[in-house]
Amino acid sequence: MATPVVIFFSYLLVAGLLVGVSSLILLAIARFRPYRRFLATLAVLGFVAFVWGMCALTQPGYRLLVCYFWLFTAAVVGGGVGCVTMRNVFHAALMLILSLLGVAGYFILVNAEFLAMVQVIIYIGGIMVLFLFGIMVSQNIIGTQLKQNTPQSPWAAICAGVLFMVMFFTGLFMTLKPTLTVTPDVLGNNTGSVGWSLMATYALPFEVASVLLLMAMLGAIILVRKD
């Protein structure tokens, strides 16, 4: 079982993870800003080593899937770290878009194509556009170099760490005891099934949603326009 190849790739995986995570943490600290190019290179190298080890240790049929998963994870984590470290608020919003794109990739990996499309159209196309507009119409934050470290940063880091541990252990126990069963789509594809349930089962909520959209649209116009 524990052949030299497996042991080598396990060490590669763990070393890559340690190097990558520690350089990402150092990247987020303002004091190490002069070395950020070196640290970013180190993070990318650690990530490549980690993915390589991960692929070598999985079954041959799942290797591509593992590659996709860690690629999207790199987008999510890299976008998140970039979002909280970028000095320019506009660039921070763009990094948040990268993070959301990675989440859309996750949705495709679990066969939820419709959710992936909603993620791209609503979050990136709609909400992030509003974010960017909000940034672009405010005078004072354009082009200024933000300092993203506040006295609350250590507490925020501790909270994020605790949350991460909770999610990590939940995920760990869920993989040990898989209880989630996926019901097969009636219409053969995810999007079509959503359409069918919108039309058949949830016809009334569907029509009510249009009233909600109507109110949102009228409210926005009335609030924004003076007349």
Added chain:
Amino acid sequence: MITTGQYNWVALFLLGGACVLGLAFALAALYRPAARPSMLKRLTYESGARALGDALLRFNIRFYILAIVFLMFDVDVIFIFPWAVSFRLLVFGDNNIVFTPIGPSALTEMFVFLGILIIGWAYAYRKGALEWV
């Protein structure tokens, strides 16, 4: 087993596109004269005129209402898209798939949905929210 087979083509397409782009730049690097970047060459190209100020300037607030109206139609599209994908199945059904088709009322439901939204569109149009103010 998670089937992402059809999306492998998307990944391949992205990879191929990146390769073509990289190849084009690599070939250009072989043939072009050596680049000597100077301050003048690094300027943003604005049809030959010198660019003034930063690109990240303050936008006019009048763009914001367009963004909000866009967001509403964006959400509408999310509701219309799954309907459009499965419309033929919803109306006529399929002998190979066991489910009850809805029939012509699938069209009616969507028209009711859009009809309510048309009110909002008409209001926005009459108030001039879609025009340049």
